[in-house]
Amino acid sequence: MAISFDTHPDRYKHWTLEVDGARATLTLDVQPHGGLRPDYELKLNSYDLGVDIELADAIQRVRFEHPDVKVVVVSSGQQRVFCAGANIPMLGSSTHAFKVNFCKFTNETRLYLEDASERSDLKFIAALNGTCAGGGYELAMACDHLLLIDDGSSAVSLPEVPLLGVLPGTGGLTRLVDKRKVRRDRADVFCTTSEGVRGKRAVEWNLVDEIAPRSKFEEAVDARAKAFIDAAGTARGPAITLDPVAPTIDDDGHLQYTHVTVELSAATRTATLRVRTPDTAQPTTADEIQAAGAAQWSLRAFRELDDALLRLRMNHLDIGLVVVRAEGDVDAVLASDKALHDNKDHWLASEILALQARVLRRMDLTSKSFFALVDEGTAFAGSLLELALASDRIYMLEDEDEAVTIALGPANAGAFPMTHGLSRLEARFMAEPSFVGRALERMGERLAASEADELGLITVAADDIDWEDDVRIALEERVSLSPDALTGMEASLRFPGAENADAKIFARLSAWQNWIFQRPNAVGPEGALTKYGQPDRPTFSWTRC
């Protein structure tokens, strides 16, 4: 079943988004029989990918369509339960690949929520009006302020280890000790206590920021929302409308967007991802950026790219290698980028840059090999050069008349940090940090293969005699390697340098989770995840490894 990421508040099944002045309220009321697949029931506000796709959409729409919103209250429409986390029968009946992709997407959504808090003057309040377990608490921890109802029974908990034999893998363990700085021994107790912690102790341990009795709960939420609104900056806007970006899909499964296409080759297990540069005049002033709205290339193309990456991940599991091609006119990209960077104090320009950054991070975190091919007609410049820098290798044609060029722009100078905080140039030149500045000095110049090679910006410069064979052999060799080994290798090589909390979620927590997801103690016939909800209990193998 192909999954679509295209949705709209009018079509949400599980969330409602209400906006009232500077305050938005996102209410979770999961429809038990509204899951993506019919074989599980979403009880107790537990979620599946469909629920999270709506959440991601809602956060994005608040940023673009309600820029004057300063605070988002995330709450539940169900009595006595905020959210019970990811649906366990859904996980239990999903393939390993789906589980991994599901967790990755939900992790990205929570990081996106934190990114909105950091970059969009937008604060999130988790209004925990009832039991908040597992993924429910992980979602809450992604918010800026956790307010838990103090009714003598509602608790926050991470019961994955004791109940399911897996990890709170949506950033839970990491946020607990890195973000909320819960003392590690208390965190140890908390993560092995299935019933969780409630009331005063939850505050004392910094598991939540505030508690309020039921009769004062709404009041406390309102007061906190008002405090955030009062502390926020001036209103932004006016709003724009995000039109749908879903592609047309032809009989061969190729995806056709306005600026992006994805061609699939099942036989070679490769895809070609093409992004075309703008072919019409793009805005240059703040007013023009505002007026162009969702139609401007810089926003539209990257939203399409985002959708294409998600579909590649979820719907095309056997595609191992993505050939990346930016096509069109170098100057057109640089001009579009320049307008955004010149006007980055304008709310919409700033939002577009934040979105581009996020899409590029999505690419860094995609478990597929990316090879950028720079040859005739390509336009790897500025924001599109980041696609090449995010790729595992860059092949560039060394043509005699030096028509094939790349170009650096402000987009390459730290505007799009990777998950662990470095720019892609910084991550590239770990041994010679000065090379970053050396390359950026050439900003705006068109760099032919020999210069690009000298600057360390490309992997291989091949002349027209070698090009075809070099590229073909590289692609064929790549797709012949073990996909598992490649995934682990790429995830390790793409992120040199120190970890931060965000990076740890993927590099440490997700990696361990994905290991556990393969282990018999979780998913074997006697494993805890397999046995959850079944009549009999799990049996563990006691080997520690």
Added chain:
Amino acid sequence: MSLTDSIPNNVDLGSDRKLLRALEKWQPKFIEWWLEMGPDGFQADDIYLRTAIDVDPKGWATYDYVKMPDYRWGIFLTPRNEDQFVNFGDNAGQKAWDEVPGELRGILRRIIVTQADTEPASVEQQRQLGKTAPSLYDLRSLFQVNVEEGRHLWAMVHLLHQYFGRDGREEAESLLERRSGDVDKPRILQTFNETTDEWLSFFCFTMFTDRDGKYQLAALSESGFDPLARATQFMLTEESFHLFTGETGIERIVQRAAELSLQDPNNDARAQGGVDLPTIQKWINFWFSSAVELFGGEISSNAADYFATGLKGRYREKAKYEDHSALRDIYEMNVLRDGKLSQEEVPLRNALNEVLRDEYVADCARAVRKWNHTIKKTGFEFELALPSRRFNRSMGMYAGASFDPQGNPITPEQFEANRSKWLPTAEDRAYVKSLMVPVTEPGKIANWIAPPKKGVNGQPFEFEYVRFNRN
């Protein structure tokens, strides 16, 4: 009197430092709670109460006048002679646990806390009822139920104190902090937050809600955690009086309703100052449907876990069943699909809540048959009926759908159109409440209820079961 002397027990309290330390703190808080939330206005009166001072038949039914705050709440476990074993589930055949197995701590704690929370809750729900008792006999029954619910709280708190360390002590304190119906600190289960402000509801509560308690306790009395099994076995001996109070209470109101109907030219018991049978039927519908919720989800992984671990068995597990694994069988469950009921197969372990509910429903049906027999004997023609378990549900598989009292699927509109026919209306409640006038003279009884067939402990109905100490 020292703490050890004031608490009758068979758990060697005097030499148990752990238990003594816990109780020294908890006991004064319990008395505070009792004075604040126990029966309102009767704490200084002498009540003819049964106190358990030992577990043998002679000891557990000692009757005397006592002021309720001086009641000797005790700690008793049914004694054991021989080794006990886990009798069902995946651990069947192992020696029963005398201590909490670490791996079962969370699940056991949840079982015990949930059970424990219901005990003080019902005392809180009933705290105003004494003011409108229809006779001294009934007033005494109310207080007997109340003090024994208090003792059942002690029984569960003993387990928390004795076996769960600091965590258990904190839970024991929380049990005294939650309040029935309190918006901020409600009791855990919703039924225990409903008001019980007239005697028909009290009898329905002790008939239907306490009867859930009986089946829960019976299932726990099969437990492989031996202290829980022993504590609940002894609780069951007391619980039977509560059920007796409810079942005979309704029977006496039913009998009186039939008699008054016969007396009235229009067969209208209300015109004769009684509760009419259709009104009683509405109360039965309401309380039964509320009580069946307490058994939990029809298909439940918790139920399967409780059984698999050997902590909660079926009703009369050891005596009634041969296969104690419950792994091979399936349960045919009535499931609503596309507006129609159909039978679906569910692994037996996941259906154990429903299996226990079956026992309960059959028991309730037996009581209704008995009440119908009572009506028949008066010569009046009317039949009460137990509603279907699907009727008026707000939790579990049937919640969200509408069913008539016979259990047939209907539309929400049909349900609403019949709501006032099937369930108590505000007007019905006001009428029943209007009948609640206290009768405090020995041997006298309110008009809307028949006297009991016999008194308590061989005493006549006219006995002075409560001596008021009022100025």
